[in-house]
Structure formats: structure tokens, C-alpha cells
Amino acid sequence: MTAILHGNIIHAPQFGTLEMIPNGYLVLEDGVLAECCAALPQRYAGLPVTDYGNALIMPSFADLHLHAPQYPMLGMGMDLPLLEWLDAYTFRTEARFADLDYARRVYRQLAQDLISSGTTRVSAFASRHTDAALVLMEELERAGVAGYVGKVNMDRNAGPSQEETGESVAETLRWLENCRFELVKPILTPRFTPSCSDRLMEELGKIARERDLPVQSHLSENTGEIAWVRELHPGCGQYWETYDQYGLWKERTLMAHCVHSDAREQEAMVRAGVWAVHCAASNVNLCSGTAPVRELLENGVQVALGSDIAGGDQLAMNRVAVMSIRASKLKSMETGKPFLTVPEAYYLSSTAGHLYFGGGAGFQAGHKLHAVVVDDSAMPEPARELTLAERFERCIYLMEKRHIKAVYSEGVNRI
């Protein structure tokens, strides 16, 4: 089936540049982008057009690091030191996901919140609970959010929900057996080095290898954590080696934070094809620091953005992109390196994440459409006619759900 969308088209196929087609067309064949063009080719004449008028059509957002079971604690405990925050909120909140009815309600609300904010791809941590992880996958799929979900593994230093090692492995296998979803696939998810024993890491590495599964975890978020990892693994020179020694440091492994990754750790990322997920709001909220994003990019590390709820307090990825700009401006005042521009931050919050999942670079033909349609007509009346680039920038800064008129995920409008 052919579908034709009309509107002002903006995308960022490369880092740092925007491509714009005012009054352009997107032609879909069974949800797959066939054409992104300024004038509709003759062969489509006469077919019905979904006309978004003067609205902006841009690739949707991707959130490459979020803790789904922390959604209930969004915006709370932010005055607490990290360890107290973990005890008072994180561990207790996650423990609630043993209750599948509760999990269903929260995950349904989260999935709805994601899609209506324009986020169509995610890589999410669930809790340790196998069945709740499956519920999360089901609810994301139902809402039309694609990507990865990981049942969390943690058999040490992990509060009341801690697993036994054997149980953690067996439950991971049971979870993998039951992952039968079209849009949402499994990703192995050791919580982070301090909460996974060597034996667990070894088993997960084996599963990753045997089943060719991707991996996500945390890396070098704050200095206390790094010191702790060093204590736990005196044999490893650097944090990343604790993952590497068990085969978890590999092509497409997602590592959240990398706030304190030095040149050597960054080199190891490039060599292995590991991605850094930058979570600016969380890093500030938890006083972790400001990640050296410009340096990571200059050194060739692949970077995407994450909301990291509930260390981060905002689910909407345009707000996360803005926060990454703010953090980079503060970093820039310190290092002199250029801050992230709006097109750059947008690329990291959209194109980069889609590429991670094998999607297109912007509106690239041959890929299922992931797009958000934004009507900015209710934003403040400008003093003169705005360029499309200005309207785009304003949307990144000001966009709220009420401005979003359609969200296409995997070729289908989901709202």
C-alpha cells in the first residue's frame, strides 16, 4: 500500500547538518520510505495525500538508555546522595515489579508516554523480574515502540531484589525463550560491574556469544563507582576491562554515561565498536559530572542520547537533547571545546539511535518510517517569517506533547 505525507521535511542524515525540503513529500510503500522529495513524482499523481500542511515532519527520537521500572519515581529523591537515592527509591521501586498487575499498569503508561513524546525506539533496562520484563516488551510493542529490552541481572550489591547467580542465569534463559515479539528484541543487561559476580558475567558472556545477543550496561558514571570497580577487580586496569574479560565488550554494546572515560577507555570503545550513551540530565541530577561528548565524538566513539529515567527526570528526548546542549556549554566554558549545536544534539537524539538499530540515516529510502509531525502554530507569534531551520530549533527547545500531531513508528502512525 502506498501512503503519501506532505509537510515541511527536516532531517539530519549526517552529524551537524540539517537537510530541509519545504513543502515536501514522503512516499511510503507498506510503511517503507520510497521517496523523500520536493515534488511528487508523476506516478503518484491522484493518490490520496495525508496533508500535514505547514507542520514539520522530522525523524522521531530514540532513547538508548532508560530504566523502565524507575518511571514511577520520576522527579523524586533528586536532593539525595546517590547511595541514599538508590536505597530510598530505586531498589524499592524496582522491587514492586514482582507484581505483574502493577508492572502492566506502569509499563502501559510509560509506553504511551514514550510514543506520544515522539520516541519510537528505545533500549530499556527492565527490572530483574523475568515476567515483568516480558510485560514491558508486550506493552512497548502494543504502543508501537521498537527496540531492545533487557531483563536486569544482578547477584551482588543490589538491595532487596538481588538474585542468586544460578537463578539469574536460569531466568535469563527462560526470558529469552519467551521473547517472541516483532518490534522489541532482547538485549543482555548485567546491571553494572559492582552488582554482577564474575561467575554471572562469565555466563552472560557465554549466552551473548552463543546466541549472538547485544549487551547494555553502565560505564564510568562517577568517580566513587570507578574506585569501587577498581577495588572489586584489582586485576583489571580499567573499568571497561571488567566487561571485556567476559566477552561483553563488543560490537554494538551500549555503555551508559562514560562521564569519566579517559583516552584509553575511549580507544577501547572505538576498537570494539562499543557505543556511549550520553545521559546529560541524569549526570547533572546525580552530580556525576558532565561527559566529554565532544571529545568522545572527535575520538571516533559512536554516541547516542539516553533519558536515563529516573536519574534523568525527563522522558521527552527533545528535552534530553536540550539538556545535552546545556551540559556541553558548561563543559565548553571549562575546556574551550565547542558546545553541541542544535543540529548536532538532534542528530544524537534521533539519527544516531536509529542507525544503532539498523534504521535509516534521516529519511533514507529503504527503511520503515520513524517520524514525528510537529505543529508549531500555537508557539509564540514570531516577529518575522521564520526559516525552516529556525522553526526546527524552536521545536527542539519548546516542543510538548500538545504540539505533536502524529508519530510514525515502523511505518505506522501510532497516535
Added chain:
Amino acid sequence: MTAILHGNIIHAPQFGTLEMIPNGYLVLEDGVLAECCAALPQRYAGLPVTDYGNALIMPSFADLHLHAPQYPMLGMGMDLPLLEWLDAYTFRTEARFADLDYARRVYRQLAQDLISSGTTRVSAFASRHTDAALVLMEELERAGVAGYVGKVNMDRNAGPSQEETGESVAETLRWLENCRFELVKPILTPRFTPSCSDRLMEELGKIARERDLPVQSHLSENTGEIAWVRELHPGCGQYWETYDQYGLWKERTLMAHCVHSDAREQEAMVRAGVWAVHCAASNVNLCSGTAPVRELLENGVQVALGSDIAGGDQLAMNRVAVMSIRASKLKSMETGKPFLTVPEAYYLSSTAGHLYFGGGAGFQAGHKLHAVVVDDSAMPEPARELTLAERFERCIYLMEKRHIKAVYSEGVNRI
């Protein structure tokens, strides 16, 4: 007339502390708060109650620094260096306010946006245009936003809208003649030292003295500006003295930013009773730095918050409070001084501003009610019953217009 409101009452009468009355009552007599209590006194029995049920009732917000004619450029030009931003956006946008129809439309939208975001008191810069400044006052009054508005004075280094000195003074007097509003009063507004000649400053100082008018301006926002002021005024040891020498540095003068105010400048503020208006979002967006808010407070400077649109990109003062927390966390990582907690940032965004205008400290009897009613029932379902303090914190982080059920300004619900 007696009005009784019922709900969960939270306020911050002192810096750093919250007072809470679950299921409490506010009793108003002709809009003036008579009682803030846990149980309704017998004498009110039988009177109708406006029942906000499980919603939170808290004092509204005050925005002590915003540029009203920059509302049309919200969220734009944020990648530009300051001077290019001023040329490409600020001066041109402000110049549009010679057109009173345009001014009317924009200021009506702004006033609506303010009140529906829970901001009931402001101190706003208008543009240089006398009649547009009066339109702004009229539209704020119509929407129920109280406070100050200043026709801007600028007779040098001020782009296409620059005034002649004599014209600037004459127009200021004409503006003052026509300020006949109940809720909105005039405040003298020399833009900042670099854009006001000595003669203009002298005349404004005379008007301030003769008519006992308050003053607002900018101070020590960034290092380039400070160097420029030093060049322009080699006779003044510090930036603040350029205001002081003309009688503009006095009790209740509002000085926006104070990012780079040192101990001596801070002392001068305390001595004169000058207030610092902290604008965290703007200071980060424009790469000005992070203001030493904790130090200002410790030194006894009176501090309130400002959105500083459109250097700031967010009008909602709860978001501005959150941004001040984030900025203070980054400052804290650098200085070791404690960051602003949620109750502290709320105090600065609410109580401090109301006190500036002579309002009550929180829900203090004898003052007209300024309050916002927030229904948090659509926020993520929590993992356990939340305390009122937790719900309050979550509202500061997550509140959007759709959660706001009522906004009382000067004793009347305005939405």
C-alpha cells in the same frame, strides 16, 4: 465575601523549609488570606467550600526578570555567540514592538502563558516603546498577573531601536503619566550600563528619587560585558558603581544575573538592599557561567529567580527552579558548596519574589492569595504511597500546564 479552599497545603515560609497541611483549608476574606489551617474553625461551618480534593495547593511563582518583547524568539538563536544573537534576534524582535497591534497580540499570548503556568507576579522589561509598554501592562492586568513593568531606556550601543537621550527621558515621563493600573506598576529600566549614557542615567536617577520609583537592570552577566563597562567607566572601580553614582543602586533595585559578582560587589548589594535575580537557564544558554547563588545567599544578598526569556528558553518557573538546581549542582562539583535543594529553589522561585512585592511569606494571613493548585493524579503511578513532600518535589520537576487546575492571583482564580 468569604471563600474556603480545601486541599493539601504546602508552602515555604522560610528559605529551605516546607510547611505542610494534608487536607487543610485556606480561608479568604475578599481574596485576603484569613486562615491557613488543618481543621475549619467552627465559625465557617456551613459555608461553601471549593474542594480541590487530593490536589496540592501551593503559593504561585514569581518571575523577577523577563524580557516580554523577546517572547516571540523563545528557543531560537541559542547556538549563536551573544553579540550575533543580539543582532540577529533581540534588537530586531524588539523593534517590532513599534507596531501596537503586534504588541497587543504577543503580550496577550505571553500574559496567558504566564498565568496558566502559575506565575502571578513578574518584574518585566518591555521594549523602548512607551505605548507598547502600556499595552503590556494592560494585558498583564487583564490576565491577572501583578507586578512591575519597565519601559526600557537605551541611548547608546542598542541597535536599530536606540533612543535619543532627550526622547528617552521625555518618553519615560509620558509613560509614567499613563501608568494607571491596579496590579501592574512602573519600574525604571535602564537596559544596562553599556546602553545608557551618563546623562540618561543621571536623569533616570533623578526621576527615581523624585517619584520614589524602583529600578531594575543587569549586572555582571559575563566577563566581556564587565570588561566593556570598565572601559566605558574608567572612574568606577566596579560595575555596580556605574549605577550607584546616579542613585540607581538602592533599596529594592533588581539586578539580573550577578554571575561574576565578587565579595565586594555582593557586599555593596547587601548594604544598599539591592536584590540579585538569578537566571540559570539564560546563564547556561548564553555561556555566561553559573552564578554563585549559595555564596550570594550566605553573604546575605536577597535572591529571587527569573526566567530571563529569551536568553532563557522556559517561561514556566518550576522549570526555571529545576534549572537553578542543576546549575547549582554543577557549581557544587566545582566549589564543594552545597547545591540548592528543591525546597530552597522553590522558595527562591516563589516566596522570595512575593516578599519582594510586599506579599506574604508563604500562606501568611493578611495578604491576598497567590496560589497554584496542582493535580498530580495523571503523573506516573508511584510504587508506594507518596508523602506530601515527595509529591511536591515531583510537581516541581514534572508539572506542566495540564496539571494546573487553578491559579489564584490577588485573591482570584484567573484560569
